Amino acid sequence: MNKAKRKAVIAGNWKMNKTAAEAAELISALIPEVAGAGCDVVVCTPFTDLPIAVSKTAGTNIAVGAQNVHFEKSGAFTGEISADMLTELGVQYVIIGHSERRQYFGETDITVNKRLKAALAAGLKVILCVGESLEQHQHGVTAELVAMQTKIALGGVSAEELKNVIIAYEPIWAIGTGLTATAEQAEEVCAVIRRVIASLYSEADAEAFTIQYGGSMNAKNADELLAQPDVDGGLIGGASLKAPDFAAIVRAASK
Ligand code: PGA
Secondary structure (H helix, E strand, C coil): CCHHHCCCEEEEECCCCCCHHHHHHHHHHHHHHHCCCCCEEEEECCHHHHHHHHHHHCCCCEEEEECCCCCCCCCCCCCCCCHHHHHHHCCCEEEECCHHHHHHCCCCHHHHHHHHHHHHHCCCEEEEEECCCHHHHHCCCHHHHHHHHHHHHCCCCCHHHHCCEEEEECCHHHCCCCCCCCHHHHHHHHHHHHHHHHHHCCHHHHHCCCEEEECCCCCCCHHHHHCCCCCCEEEECHHHHCHHHHHHHHHHHHC
C-alpha cells in the first residue's frame, strides 16, 4: 500500500465547546498557524458556530464540518438538522457515528448508514467514526466489531461515493481519557479497516482511502501515530480547542 497516494486529513472535533464568539477567536488564531499546511485541515464545530466558521475561513485552507446530520430532507424531526441546511451554509464535512452519539443519543449502525447516505447524496464529505469500547477491547473483538461497523455504515455506498468518505478509528477507551492507543494498536486496526474497504470495493479504492486515528491524539504523540503506514490523519477532540496544539498536529501531518 502506498501512503503517498492518500491525502492526510487533520480534523478538529470541537464537540459541545465554543460559543460563536469563541469560535471566531479560535479560528482567527488558527488561520495563520495552519496556512500552507501540507494536509487537509477541517474544523467540525457545533451547529451554532457553523455560519461564523464558514465566513471566517473563506479564502483559507480550513474547511468546516458539522458533527451530525439527520437522514431525512425535512419534516417533523424536532431538534435535527438536514444535509441541505448544512450545504447551503457552505459546510463541506460532517462527522457521522461518533461514539458519543452512539453512546448517549441512541445512534446505531443502521442510523449511521442512513445519515451517511443522506450526507453523501447532498454532496457532503463524511468522517465516519468506528471504534470499540474498553470491554470489547478486553474481549479481543475489536477487529470484528470495527469491520462490522464499517460494512453496515457503507451499505449501499458506491465506489464513486466512497471518494467522499473518510473513516476515523477511535477506540472509545482512548477518547478524552489521555489514554492513547499505541501506534501499533492504531496501525493494526486501521489496517483492518483498509482490508475491509478492499473487500467491499477494490485494492485501488482501499489504497486511495483516508483513515484517521482519533483518541487523545496530541502534539506529542501525533508524529508516531501519523508515521504508521495505514494512519493517514487524525480526528482531534481536546487538542483541537487550542490553536497552537491543533497546529502542531497539522504540522506533524504535513511532513
Ligand atoms: P479526544 O477526542 O482527542 O479528546 O480524545 C477525539 C474524538 O472524540 O473525536
